Amino acid sequence: MPELPEVETIKNALDKAIKGAKISDTKVFCRKFRVPIPNCFEQKTICATITNIKRIAKYIVVELDNKYSIVWHLGMSGKIKICESVPQNLQKHDHAVFYTDKGIIIFNDTRRFGMLDIVESAKLNEHFAFKNLGIDPFDEKLTAKYLKHKLKNKKTPVKVALLDQSIINGIGNIYASEALYSAKISPLRESHTLSLTECESLIKAIKETLTKAIKAGGSTLRDYAKPDGSTGYFQNEHCVYNKTGQACPNCICKLKTAKGIKKIMQAGRSTFYCQTLQK
Ligand SMILES: [Zn+2]
Structure with missing residues:
Protein backbone atom coordinates (compact mmCIF):
# COMPACT_ATOMS: atom_id res chain seq x y z
CA MET A 1 0.00 0.00 0.00
CA PRO A 2 1.47 3.38 -0.92
CA GLU A 3 2.25 5.47 2.14
CA LEU A 4 2.57 9.24 2.41
CA PRO A 5 6.10 9.44 0.90
CA GLU A 6 5.03 7.44 -2.15
CA VAL A 7 1.91 9.55 -2.59
CA GLU A 8 3.95 12.75 -2.21
CA THR A 9 6.39 11.47 -4.85
CA ILE A 10 3.61 10.51 -7.26
CA LYS A 11 2.01 13.93 -6.66
CA ASN A 12 5.31 15.63 -7.51
CA ALA A 13 5.71 13.51 -10.64
CA LEU A 14 2.18 14.37 -11.76
CA ASP A 15 2.77 18.04 -11.01
CA LYS A 16 5.86 18.01 -13.21
CA ALA A 17 4.17 16.09 -16.01
CA ILE A 18 0.68 17.50 -16.34
CA LYS A 19 0.24 20.75 -14.42
CA GLY A 20 -1.28 23.20 -16.88
CA ALA A 21 -2.27 20.43 -19.26
CA LYS A 22 -5.64 20.35 -20.96
CA ILE A 23 -7.60 17.11 -20.77
CA SER A 24 -8.83 16.35 -24.28
CA ASP A 25 -10.46 13.06 -23.40
CA THR A 26 -11.20 10.85 -20.41
CA LYS A 27 -12.02 7.18 -20.70
CA VAL A 28 -13.30 5.04 -17.85
CA PHE A 29 -13.37 1.31 -18.53
CA CYS A 30 -14.45 0.09 -15.11
CA ARG A 31 -16.45 1.96 -12.49
CA LYS A 32 -16.72 -0.85 -9.96
CA PHE A 33 -14.58 0.45 -7.15
CA ARG A 34 -15.34 0.47 -3.40
CA VAL A 35 -16.65 3.96 -4.18
CA PRO A 36 -17.80 3.68 -7.80
CA ILE A 37 -16.38 6.15 -10.31
CA PRO A 38 -19.35 8.50 -10.86
CA ASN A 39 -21.11 8.44 -14.22
CA CYS A 40 -20.52 12.18 -14.63
CA PHE A 41 -16.74 11.76 -14.24
CA GLU A 42 -15.85 11.98 -17.93
CA GLN A 43 -18.18 14.89 -18.61
CA LYS A 44 -16.73 16.89 -15.72
CA THR A 45 -13.11 16.32 -16.68
CA ILE A 46 -13.07 16.53 -20.49
CA CYS A 47 -11.91 19.92 -21.81
CA ALA A 48 -10.77 21.03 -18.35
CA THR A 49 -7.29 22.37 -17.68
CA ILE A 50 -5.33 21.04 -14.71
CA THR A 51 -4.48 24.06 -12.56
CA ASN A 52 -2.96 22.43 -9.50
CA ILE A 53 -2.06 19.08 -8.00
CA LYS A 54 -1.80 18.61 -4.27
CA ARG A 55 -1.69 15.92 -1.63
CA ILE A 56 -4.15 15.74 1.25
CA ALA A 57 -3.32 12.86 3.60
CA LYS A 58 -2.80 9.93 1.23
CA TYR A 59 -5.08 11.39 -1.42
CA ILE A 60 -4.01 13.17 -4.59
CA VAL A 61 -6.23 16.11 -5.48
CA VAL A 62 -6.15 17.35 -9.08
CA GLU A 63 -7.70 20.81 -9.32
CA LEU A 64 -9.36 21.74 -12.60
CA ASP A 65 -10.21 25.17 -14.01
CA ASN A 66 -13.92 24.28 -14.15
CA LYS A 67 -14.47 24.46 -10.36
CA TYR A 68 -14.15 20.70 -9.97
CA SER A 69 -11.40 18.61 -8.36
CA ILE A 70 -10.48 15.00 -8.93
CA VAL A 71 -10.01 13.10 -5.65
CA TRP A 72 -7.72 10.15 -6.17
CA HIS A 73 -6.62 7.37 -3.83
CA LEU A 74 -4.42 4.46 -4.76
CA GLY A 75 -5.91 2.00 -2.27
CA MET A 76 -3.88 -1.18 -1.87
CA SER A 77 -2.61 -1.78 -5.38
CA GLY A 78 -3.32 1.37 -7.41
CA LYS A 79 -0.71 2.78 -9.78
CA ILE A 80 -0.60 5.98 -11.76
CA LYS A 81 1.25 5.63 -15.03
CA ILE A 82 2.54 8.67 -16.85
CA CYS A 83 3.15 8.13 -20.57
CA GLU A 84 4.55 10.65 -23.00
CA SER A 85 2.52 9.29 -25.89
CA VAL A 86 -0.48 7.06 -26.39
CA PRO A 87 0.53 3.50 -25.44
CA GLN A 88 0.00 0.89 -28.13
CA ASN A 89 -2.09 -1.30 -25.92
CA LEU A 90 -3.74 -0.74 -22.61
CA GLN A 91 -2.87 -3.30 -19.98
CA LYS A 92 -5.06 -5.42 -17.81
CA HIS A 93 -6.50 -3.36 -14.92
CA ASP A 94 -5.99 -0.02 -16.70
CA HIS A 95 -9.35 1.30 -15.52
CA ALA A 96 -9.21 4.98 -16.43
CA VAL A 97 -7.17 7.04 -18.89
CA PHE A 98 -6.72 10.80 -19.19
CA TYR A 99 -5.54 12.09 -22.54
CA THR A 100 -3.90 15.51 -22.21
CA ASP A 101 -1.76 17.74 -24.40
CA LYS A 102 1.19 17.02 -22.09
CA GLY A 103 0.87 13.26 -21.80
CA ILE A 104 -1.35 10.31 -21.02
CA ILE A 105 -2.21 9.41 -17.46
CA ILE A 106 -3.41 5.89 -16.71
CA PHE A 107 -4.97 4.61 -13.50
CA ASN A 108 -4.23 0.93 -13.04
CA ASP A 109 -5.58 -0.91 -10.02
CA THR A 110 -5.53 -4.69 -9.75
CA ARG A 111 -7.60 -4.98 -6.60
CA ARG A 112 -9.81 -1.92 -7.10
CA PHE A 113 -9.56 -0.64 -3.52
CA GLY A 114 -8.55 2.73 -4.92
CA MET A 115 -10.82 5.68 -5.58
CA LEU A 116 -11.39 8.16 -8.37
CA ASP A 117 -14.00 10.75 -7.56
CA ILE A 118 -14.93 14.24 -8.72
CA VAL A 119 -16.18 16.98 -6.40
CA GLU A 120 -16.81 20.70 -6.46
CA SER A 121 -13.52 22.27 -5.38
CA ALA A 122 -15.35 24.62 -2.98
CA LYS A 123 -16.82 21.59 -1.20
CA LEU A 124 -13.60 19.58 -1.01
CA ASN A 125 -13.44 19.75 2.79
CA GLU A 126 -16.90 18.24 3.01
CA HIS A 127 -15.86 15.15 1.05
CA PHE A 128 -16.10 12.06 3.25
CA ALA A 129 -12.40 11.38 2.74
CA PHE A 130 -11.40 14.69 4.32
CA LYS A 131 -13.87 14.94 7.16
CA ASN A 132 -12.39 14.43 10.64
CA LEU A 133 -8.91 14.57 9.22
CA GLY A 134 -6.08 15.37 11.63
CA ILE A 135 -3.08 17.58 10.93
CA ASP A 136 -0.66 16.77 8.11
CA PRO A 137 2.81 15.75 9.39
CA PHE A 138 4.36 18.70 7.54
CA ASP A 139 1.83 21.27 8.72
CA GLU A 140 3.37 23.77 11.13
CA LYS A 141 0.24 23.40 13.27
CA LEU A 142 1.55 19.99 14.27
CA THR A 143 3.24 20.88 17.56
CA ALA A 144 4.23 18.92 20.67
CA LYS A 145 1.48 20.73 22.57
CA TYR A 146 -1.15 19.62 20.03
CA LEU A 147 0.02 16.01 20.14
CA LYS A 148 0.23 15.95 23.94
CA HIS A 149 -3.32 17.34 24.11
CA LYS A 150 -4.61 14.69 21.68
CA LEU A 151 -2.93 11.86 23.58
CA LYS A 152 -3.58 12.95 27.14
CA ASN A 153 -6.74 10.84 27.68
CA LYS A 154 -5.74 7.92 25.51
CA LYS A 155 -4.81 4.57 26.99
CA THR A 156 -4.20 2.99 23.58
CA PRO A 157 -0.57 2.21 22.70
CA VAL A 158 1.18 5.15 21.05
CA LYS A 159 1.77 3.11 17.87
CA VAL A 160 -1.98 2.65 17.47
CA ALA A 161 -2.58 6.36 18.14
CA LEU A 162 -0.10 7.26 15.39
CA LEU A 163 -2.27 5.41 12.89
CA ASP A 164 -5.35 7.37 14.01
CA GLN A 165 -5.85 9.67 11.02
CA SER A 166 -7.92 12.11 13.09
CA ILE A 167 -4.81 13.01 15.13
CA ILE A 168 -2.07 13.11 12.49
CA ASN A 169 -3.09 12.18 8.96
CA GLY A 170 -1.00 10.22 6.54
CA ILE A 171 1.21 8.14 8.82
CA GLY A 172 0.93 4.52 7.75
CA ASN A 173 2.09 1.32 9.35
CA ILE A 174 5.69 1.39 8.12
CA TYR A 175 6.47 4.95 9.19
CA ALA A 176 4.71 4.61 12.56
CA SER A 177 7.23 1.91 13.50
CA GLU A 178 10.13 3.81 11.96
CA ALA A 179 9.29 7.12 13.65
CA LEU A 180 8.90 5.52 17.09
CA TYR A 181 12.25 3.82 16.61
CA SER A 182 13.88 7.08 15.66
CA ALA A 183 12.34 8.81 18.70
CA LYS A 184 13.41 5.88 20.92
CA ILE A 185 9.85 5.47 22.21
CA SER A 186 8.38 2.00 22.73
CA PRO A 187 5.30 1.34 20.58
CA LEU A 188 3.73 -0.25 23.65
CA ARG A 189 3.70 2.93 25.73
CA GLU A 190 0.22 4.08 26.68
CA SER A 191 -0.35 7.30 24.72
CA HIS A 192 -1.13 9.45 27.78
CA THR A 193 2.25 8.66 29.38
CA LEU A 194 4.21 10.57 26.74
CA SER A 195 5.82 13.73 28.07
CA LEU A 196 5.82 17.00 26.15
CA THR A 197 9.51 16.45 25.36
CA GLU A 198 8.75 12.98 24.02
CA CYS A 199 5.93 14.39 21.88
CA GLU A 200 8.43 16.90 20.56
CA SER A 201 10.99 14.25 19.62
CA LEU A 202 8.27 12.06 18.14
CA ILE A 203 7.10 14.85 15.82
CA LYS A 204 10.69 15.57 14.84
CA ALA A 205 11.19 11.86 14.13
CA ILE A 206 7.99 11.67 12.04
CA LYS A 207 9.07 14.61 9.89
CA GLU A 208 12.62 13.33 9.46
CA THR A 209 11.52 9.79 8.64
CA LEU A 210 9.00 10.96 6.04
CA THR A 211 11.38 13.55 4.56
CA LYS A 212 14.06 10.91 4.16
CA ALA A 213 11.60 8.59 2.41
CA ILE A 214 10.37 11.37 0.10
CA LYS A 215 13.99 12.18 -0.82
CA ALA A 216 14.66 8.51 -1.53
CA GLY A 217 11.55 8.55 -3.69
CA GLY A 218 12.81 11.59 -5.52
CA SER A 219 15.69 9.58 -6.89
CA THR A 220 13.30 7.02 -8.32
CA LEU A 221 10.99 9.73 -9.64
CA ARG A 222 11.97 9.06 -13.24
CA ASP A 223 10.53 5.57 -12.90
CA TYR A 224 7.08 7.09 -12.74
CA ALA A 225 7.56 8.66 -16.14
CA LYS A 226 8.58 5.46 -17.89
CA PRO A 227 6.21 4.69 -20.75
CA ASP A 228 5.93 1.12 -19.55
CA GLY A 229 4.51 2.51 -16.37
CA SER A 230 6.73 0.52 -14.07
CA THR A 231 6.58 2.04 -10.63
CA GLY A 232 7.22 -0.16 -7.64
CA TYR A 233 7.14 1.22 -4.14
CA PHE A 234 10.25 2.43 -2.44
CA GLN A 235 12.73 -0.18 -1.44
CA ASN A 236 13.83 2.00 1.40
CA GLU A 237 16.36 0.98 3.90
CA HIS A 238 14.07 0.78 6.88
CA CYS A 239 15.59 0.58 10.36
CA VAL A 240 13.14 -1.80 11.99
CA TYR A 241 10.25 -2.47 9.60
CA ASN A 242 10.28 -6.10 8.44
CA LYS A 243 13.62 -6.70 10.17
CA THR A 244 12.57 -9.22 12.79
CA GLY A 245 15.52 -10.80 14.55
CA GLN A 246 18.12 -8.42 13.13
CA ALA A 247 20.13 -5.88 15.07
CA CYS A 248 18.88 -2.33 14.58
CA PRO A 249 21.34 0.23 13.13
CA ASN A 250 22.09 1.85 16.50
CA CYS A 251 21.83 -1.23 18.63
CA LEU A 277 16.69 1.26 22.49
CA GLN A 278 12.99 2.04 22.71
CA LYS A 279 11.60 2.80 26.15
ZN1 LIG B 1 18.37 -2.37 18.69
Whole structure:
Protein backbone atom coordinates (compact mmCIF):
# COMPACT_ATOMS: atom_id res chain seq x y z
CA MET A 1 0.00 0.00 0.00
CA PRO A 2 1.47 3.38 -0.92
CA GLU A 3 2.25 5.47 2.14
CA LEU A 4 2.57 9.24 2.41
CA PRO A 5 6.10 9.44 0.90
CA GLU A 6 5.03 7.44 -2.15
CA VAL A 7 1.91 9.55 -2.59
CA GLU A 8 3.95 12.75 -2.21
CA THR A 9 6.39 11.47 -4.85
CA ILE A 10 3.61 10.51 -7.26
CA LYS A 11 2.01 13.93 -6.66
CA ASN A 12 5.31 15.63 -7.51
CA ALA A 13 5.71 13.51 -10.64
CA LEU A 14 2.18 14.37 -11.76
CA ASP A 15 2.77 18.04 -11.01
CA LYS A 16 5.86 18.01 -13.21
CA ALA A 17 4.17 16.09 -16.01
CA ILE A 18 0.68 17.50 -16.34
CA LYS A 19 0.24 20.75 -14.42
CA GLY A 20 -1.28 23.20 -16.88
CA ALA A 21 -2.27 20.43 -19.26
CA LYS A 22 -5.64 20.35 -20.96
CA ILE A 23 -7.60 17.11 -20.77
CA SER A 24 -8.83 16.35 -24.28
CA ASP A 25 -10.46 13.06 -23.40
CA THR A 26 -11.20 10.85 -20.41
CA LYS A 27 -12.02 7.18 -20.70
CA VAL A 28 -13.30 5.04 -17.85
CA PHE A 29 -13.37 1.31 -18.53
CA CYS A 30 -14.45 0.09 -15.11
CA ARG A 31 -16.45 1.96 -12.49
CA LYS A 32 -16.72 -0.85 -9.96
CA PHE A 33 -14.58 0.45 -7.15
CA ARG A 34 -15.34 0.47 -3.40
CA VAL A 35 -16.65 3.96 -4.18
CA PRO A 36 -17.80 3.68 -7.80
CA ILE A 37 -16.38 6.15 -10.31
CA PRO A 38 -19.35 8.50 -10.86
CA ASN A 39 -21.11 8.44 -14.22
CA CYS A 40 -20.52 12.18 -14.63
CA PHE A 41 -16.74 11.76 -14.24
CA GLU A 42 -15.85 11.98 -17.93
CA GLN A 43 -18.18 14.89 -18.61
CA LYS A 44 -16.73 16.89 -15.72
CA THR A 45 -13.11 16.32 -16.68
CA ILE A 46 -13.07 16.53 -20.49
CA CYS A 47 -11.91 19.92 -21.81
CA ALA A 48 -10.77 21.03 -18.35
CA THR A 49 -7.29 22.37 -17.68
CA ILE A 50 -5.33 21.04 -14.71
CA THR A 51 -4.48 24.06 -12.56
CA ASN A 52 -2.96 22.43 -9.50
CA ILE A 53 -2.06 19.08 -8.00
CA LYS A 54 -1.80 18.61 -4.27
CA ARG A 55 -1.69 15.92 -1.63
CA ILE A 56 -4.15 15.74 1.25
CA ALA A 57 -3.32 12.86 3.60
CA LYS A 58 -2.80 9.93 1.23
CA TYR A 59 -5.08 11.39 -1.42
CA ILE A 60 -4.01 13.17 -4.59
CA VAL A 61 -6.23 16.11 -5.48
CA VAL A 62 -6.15 17.35 -9.08
CA GLU A 63 -7.70 20.81 -9.32
CA LEU A 64 -9.36 21.74 -12.60
CA ASP A 65 -10.21 25.17 -14.01
CA ASN A 66 -13.92 24.28 -14.15
CA LYS A 67 -14.47 24.46 -10.36
CA TYR A 68 -14.15 20.70 -9.97
CA SER A 69 -11.40 18.61 -8.36
CA ILE A 70 -10.48 15.00 -8.93
CA VAL A 71 -10.01 13.10 -5.65
CA TRP A 72 -7.72 10.15 -6.17
CA HIS A 73 -6.62 7.37 -3.83
CA LEU A 74 -4.42 4.46 -4.76
CA GLY A 75 -5.91 2.00 -2.27
CA MET A 76 -3.88 -1.18 -1.87
CA SER A 77 -2.61 -1.78 -5.38
CA GLY A 78 -3.32 1.37 -7.41
CA LYS A 79 -0.71 2.78 -9.78
CA ILE A 80 -0.60 5.98 -11.76
CA LYS A 81 1.25 5.63 -15.03
CA ILE A 82 2.54 8.67 -16.85
CA CYS A 83 3.15 8.13 -20.57
CA GLU A 84 4.55 10.65 -23.00
CA SER A 85 2.52 9.29 -25.89
CA VAL A 86 -0.48 7.06 -26.39
CA PRO A 87 0.53 3.50 -25.44
CA GLN A 88 0.00 0.89 -28.13
CA ASN A 89 -2.09 -1.30 -25.92
CA LEU A 90 -3.74 -0.74 -22.61
CA GLN A 91 -2.87 -3.30 -19.98
CA LYS A 92 -5.06 -5.42 -17.81
CA HIS A 93 -6.50 -3.36 -14.92
CA ASP A 94 -5.99 -0.02 -16.70
CA HIS A 95 -9.35 1.30 -15.52
CA ALA A 96 -9.21 4.98 -16.43
CA VAL A 97 -7.17 7.04 -18.89
CA PHE A 98 -6.72 10.80 -19.19
CA TYR A 99 -5.54 12.09 -22.54
CA THR A 100 -3.90 15.51 -22.21
CA ASP A 101 -1.76 17.74 -24.40
CA LYS A 102 1.19 17.02 -22.09
CA GLY A 103 0.87 13.26 -21.80
CA ILE A 104 -1.35 10.31 -21.02
CA ILE A 105 -2.21 9.41 -17.46
CA ILE A 106 -3.41 5.89 -16.71
CA PHE A 107 -4.97 4.61 -13.50
CA ASN A 108 -4.23 0.93 -13.04
CA ASP A 109 -5.58 -0.91 -10.02
CA THR A 110 -5.53 -4.69 -9.75
CA ARG A 111 -7.60 -4.98 -6.60
CA ARG A 112 -9.81 -1.92 -7.10
CA PHE A 113 -9.56 -0.64 -3.52
CA GLY A 114 -8.55 2.73 -4.92
CA MET A 115 -10.82 5.68 -5.58
CA LEU A 116 -11.39 8.16 -8.37
CA ASP A 117 -14.00 10.75 -7.56
CA ILE A 118 -14.93 14.24 -8.72
CA VAL A 119 -16.18 16.98 -6.40
CA GLU A 120 -16.81 20.70 -6.46
CA SER A 121 -13.52 22.27 -5.38
CA ALA A 122 -15.35 24.62 -2.98
CA LYS A 123 -16.82 21.59 -1.20
CA LEU A 124 -13.60 19.58 -1.01
CA ASN A 125 -13.44 19.75 2.79
CA GLU A 126 -16.90 18.24 3.01
CA HIS A 127 -15.86 15.15 1.05
CA PHE A 128 -16.10 12.06 3.25
CA ALA A 129 -12.40 11.38 2.74
CA PHE A 130 -11.40 14.69 4.32
CA LYS A 131 -13.87 14.94 7.16
CA ASN A 132 -12.39 14.43 10.64
CA LEU A 133 -8.91 14.57 9.22
CA GLY A 134 -6.08 15.37 11.63
CA ILE A 135 -3.08 17.58 10.93
CA ASP A 136 -0.66 16.77 8.11
CA PRO A 137 2.81 15.75 9.39
CA PHE A 138 4.36 18.70 7.54
CA ASP A 139 1.83 21.27 8.72
CA GLU A 140 3.37 23.77 11.13
CA LYS A 141 0.24 23.40 13.27
CA LEU A 142 1.55 19.99 14.27
CA THR A 143 3.24 20.88 17.56
CA ALA A 144 4.23 18.92 20.67
CA LYS A 145 1.48 20.73 22.57
CA TYR A 146 -1.15 19.62 20.03
CA LEU A 147 0.02 16.01 20.14
CA LYS A 148 0.23 15.95 23.94
CA HIS A 149 -3.32 17.34 24.11
CA LYS A 150 -4.61 14.69 21.68
CA LEU A 151 -2.93 11.86 23.58
CA LYS A 152 -3.58 12.95 27.14
CA ASN A 153 -6.74 10.84 27.68
CA LYS A 154 -5.74 7.92 25.51
CA LYS A 155 -4.81 4.57 26.99
CA THR A 156 -4.20 2.99 23.58
CA PRO A 157 -0.57 2.21 22.70
CA VAL A 158 1.18 5.15 21.05
CA LYS A 159 1.77 3.11 17.87
CA VAL A 160 -1.98 2.65 17.47
CA ALA A 161 -2.58 6.36 18.14
CA LEU A 162 -0.10 7.26 15.39
CA LEU A 163 -2.27 5.41 12.89
CA ASP A 164 -5.35 7.37 14.01
CA GLN A 165 -5.85 9.67 11.02
CA SER A 166 -7.92 12.11 13.09
CA ILE A 167 -4.81 13.01 15.13
CA ILE A 168 -2.07 13.11 12.49
CA ASN A 169 -3.09 12.18 8.96
CA GLY A 170 -1.00 10.22 6.54
CA ILE A 171 1.21 8.14 8.82
CA GLY A 172 0.93 4.52 7.75
CA ASN A 173 2.09 1.32 9.35
CA ILE A 174 5.69 1.39 8.12
CA TYR A 175 6.47 4.95 9.19
CA ALA A 176 4.71 4.61 12.56
CA SER A 177 7.23 1.91 13.50
CA GLU A 178 10.13 3.81 11.96
CA ALA A 179 9.29 7.12 13.65
CA LEU A 180 8.90 5.52 17.09
CA TYR A 181 12.25 3.82 16.61
CA SER A 182 13.88 7.08 15.66
CA ALA A 183 12.34 8.81 18.70
CA LYS A 184 13.41 5.88 20.92
CA ILE A 185 9.85 5.47 22.21
CA SER A 186 8.38 2.00 22.73
CA PRO A 187 5.30 1.34 20.58
CA LEU A 188 3.73 -0.25 23.65
CA ARG A 189 3.70 2.93 25.73
CA GLU A 190 0.22 4.08 26.68
CA SER A 191 -0.35 7.30 24.72
CA HIS A 192 -1.13 9.45 27.78
CA THR A 193 2.25 8.66 29.38
CA LEU A 194 4.21 10.57 26.74
CA SER A 195 5.82 13.73 28.07
CA LEU A 196 5.82 17.00 26.15
CA THR A 197 9.51 16.45 25.36
CA GLU A 198 8.75 12.98 24.02
CA CYS A 199 5.93 14.39 21.88
CA GLU A 200 8.43 16.90 20.56
CA SER A 201 10.99 14.25 19.62
CA LEU A 202 8.27 12.06 18.14
CA ILE A 203 7.10 14.85 15.82
CA LYS A 204 10.69 15.57 14.84
CA ALA A 205 11.19 11.86 14.13
CA ILE A 206 7.99 11.67 12.04
CA LYS A 207 9.07 14.61 9.89
CA GLU A 208 12.62 13.33 9.46
CA THR A 209 11.52 9.79 8.64
CA LEU A 210 9.00 10.96 6.04
CA THR A 211 11.38 13.55 4.56
CA LYS A 212 14.06 10.91 4.16
CA ALA A 213 11.60 8.59 2.41
CA ILE A 214 10.37 11.37 0.10
CA LYS A 215 13.99 12.18 -0.82
CA ALA A 216 14.66 8.51 -1.53
CA GLY A 217 11.55 8.55 -3.69
CA GLY A 218 12.81 11.59 -5.52
CA SER A 219 15.69 9.58 -6.89
CA THR A 220 13.30 7.02 -8.32
CA LEU A 221 10.99 9.73 -9.64
CA ARG A 222 11.97 9.06 -13.24
CA ASP A 223 10.53 5.57 -12.90
CA TYR A 224 7.08 7.09 -12.74
CA ALA A 225 7.56 8.66 -16.14
CA LYS A 226 8.58 5.46 -17.89
CA PRO A 227 6.21 4.69 -20.75
CA ASP A 228 5.93 1.12 -19.55
CA GLY A 229 4.51 2.51 -16.37
CA SER A 230 6.73 0.52 -14.07
CA THR A 231 6.58 2.04 -10.63
CA GLY A 232 7.22 -0.16 -7.64
CA TYR A 233 7.14 1.22 -4.14
CA PHE A 234 10.25 2.43 -2.44
CA GLN A 235 12.73 -0.18 -1.44
CA ASN A 236 13.83 2.00 1.40
CA GLU A 237 16.36 0.98 3.90
CA HIS A 238 14.07 0.78 6.88
CA CYS A 239 15.59 0.58 10.36
CA VAL A 240 13.14 -1.80 11.99
CA TYR A 241 10.25 -2.47 9.60
CA ASN A 242 10.28 -6.10 8.44
CA LYS A 243 13.62 -6.70 10.17
CA THR A 244 12.57 -9.22 12.79
CA GLY A 245 15.52 -10.80 14.55
CA GLN A 246 18.12 -8.42 13.13
CA ALA A 247 20.13 -5.88 15.07
CA CYS A 248 18.88 -2.33 14.58
CA PRO A 249 21.34 0.23 13.13
CA ASN A 250 22.09 1.85 16.50
CA CYS A 251 21.83 -1.23 18.63
CA ILE A 252 23.86 -1.48 21.77
CA CYS A 253 22.50 -4.82 22.92
CA LYS A 254 23.92 -8.26 22.33
CA LEU A 255 21.98 -9.79 19.47
CA LYS A 256 22.18 -13.31 20.90
CA THR A 257 20.55 -12.47 24.20
CA ALA A 258 18.25 -9.63 23.11
CA LYS A 259 17.16 -11.51 19.94
CA GLY A 260 17.14 -8.36 17.81
CA ILE A 261 14.17 -6.45 16.44
CA LYS A 262 10.88 -7.75 17.73
CA LYS A 263 7.65 -8.08 15.78
CA ILE A 264 4.35 -7.79 17.62
CA MET A 265 0.74 -7.31 16.55
CA GLN A 266 -1.14 -4.19 17.65
CA ALA A 267 -4.75 -3.59 16.62
CA GLY A 268 -4.31 -6.16 13.88
CA ARG A 269 -1.21 -4.53 12.37
CA SER A 270 2.40 -5.57 12.68
CA THR A 271 4.76 -3.41 14.72
CA PHE A 272 8.55 -3.70 14.70
CA TYR A 273 10.76 -2.29 17.43
CA CYS A 274 13.98 -2.59 19.37
CA GLN A 275 13.39 -3.54 22.99
CA THR A 276 16.79 -2.21 24.02
CA LEU A 277 16.69 1.26 22.49
CA GLN A 278 12.99 2.04 22.71
CA LYS A 279 11.60 2.80 26.15
ZN1 LIG B 1 18.37 -2.37 18.69
